[in-house]
Amino acid sequence: MKKKLLYTSLLALGLSIVTTIAWAWGSWGHKHIARAAVFALPDSMRLFYYNHIDYITERAVEPDVRQSLVTDKNEGPRHFLDVEDFKINNIADFPKTYPEVLKKYDSTFLSKYGFLPWHIENLMDKLTQAFKRKNKSSILFLSSEISHYVADAHQPLHTSSNYNGQLSGQNGVHSLWESAIPPMFGDQYNFKTNPPQYISDVTNYTWKMIEQSHNLVKPLLDAEMRVRQKFDTTSMYKRDANGNRVKFYSDPVYSDAYATAFNKELGTMIEDQLRLSIYDLSCYWYTAWVNGGSPDLTQLDDPKLTTRNHKNYKREYKAWKKKGKLVNMAQNTKMD
Numbered sequence: 001m002k003k004k005l006l007y008t009s010l011l012a013l014g015l016s017i018v019t020t021i022a023w024a025w026g027s028w029g030h031k032h033i034a035r036a037a038v039f040a041l042p043d044s045m046r047l048f049y050y051n052h053i054d055y056i057t058e059r060a061v062e063p064d065v066r067q068s069l070v071t072d073k074n075e076g077p078r079h080f081l082d083v084e085d086f087k088i089n090n091i092a093d094f095p096k097t098y099p100e101v102l103k104k105y106d107s108t109f110l111s112k113y114g115f116l117p118w119h120i121e122n123l124m125d126k127l128t129q130a131f132k133r134k135n136k137s138s139i140l141f142l143s144s145e146i147s148h149y150v151a152d153a154h155q156p157l158h159t160s161s162n163y164n165g166q167l168s169g170q171n172g173v174h175s176l177w178e179s180a181i182p183p184m185f186g187d188q189y190n191f192k193t194n195p196p197q198y199i200s201d202v203t204n205y206t207w208k209m210i211e212q213s214h215n216l217v218k219p220l221l222d223a224e225m226r227v228r229q230k231f232d233t234t235s236m237y238k239r240d241a242n243g244n245r246v247k248f249y250s251d252p253v254y255s256d257a258y259a260t261a262f263n264k265e266l267g268t269m270i271e272d273q274l275r276l277s278i279y280d281l282s283c284y285w286y287t288a289w290v291n292g293g294s295p296d297l298t299q300l301d302d303p304k305l306t307t308r309n310h311k312n313y314k315r316e317y318k319a320w321k322k323k324g325k326l327v328n329m330a331q332n333t334k335m336d
């Protein structure tokens with residue numbers, strides 16, 4: 001989520017305050033994407049990542065917490081790219097690399113319209129260096145950081161100026177798509193993805209990802225508009241016990257019937273984007289590891305840790321591999 005559209009109770013941080021916050025994919029989506037990507041990794045990486053899977057899962061939402069709770073001014077624009085505001089007709093014509101974009105746009109412009117693909121590129125450089133240095137804490141920290149931004153890039157509305165349908169009378173579509181629907185229908189999702197491929201050109205791959213996502217903006221908003229025309233204001237919005245509309249700051253909160261109808265109209269778009277996030281994330285992790293010299297990750301953990309986790313690992317990996325399910329999202333039963 002971007003630009004202070006949503007909130008969280010911040011229970012994850014042990015705080016009882018409510019604040020504006022920006023979740024992309026909601027915390028449900030970010031956590032599922034990061035966790036599933038661990039199982040998609042090749043044998044040489046999977047056991048190490050599994051030893052730290054709860055850290056990676058829980059930390060997947062931290063960049064959103066950082067931007068709102070810590071109000072880090074640099075954080076917000078890392079989560080999106082308002083493609084239309086760059087006034088470049090084809091995504092192929094964007095300045096692709098970090099040095100290139102800095103030559104063309106100043107920090108004020110990029111703070112306003114977003115920095116997402118260039119931030120992914122920067123993180124990939126750092127993660128590659130962390131593998132080269134066999135720096136365990138950096139590998140884990142940067143792996144979880146990348147998980148967040150790669151997931152954000154697959155949310156089509158993170159690539160558009162009309163990010164909340166605010167330019168087309170569809171306010172609230174952002175959180176409806178990414179935060180409300182996935183937990184409602186996620187039991188049916190298949191989290192198993194193909195083994196990662198090595199990315200020979202990371203910059204190019206990142207921009208293809210942005211392009212694929214951006215191409216879904218119109219179908220997504222068109223689908224919502226079709227559903228909108230079938231509902232009236234009585235049935236469209238969630239209401240409290242007194243019959244008043246539930247609001248989320250200035251955004252309406254939509255009824256379950258509306259969310260269900262929108263999800264149906266979208267077909268498999270949300271699950272497809274979530275699965276693509278998982279696959280692409282595993283490709284980024286794998287590529288950074290290869291470019292970092294394919295270090296032996298088993299040396300970074302005490303073998304006893306891997307042994308202690310073996311039973312849970314087998315159970316979780318089997319469920320993912322055979323049925324595409326994540327069975328240990330809620331409990332934290334393994335040793336870390």
Ligand SMILES: [Zn+2]
Nearest residue numbers: 001024079152
């Ligand atoms: Zn985000």
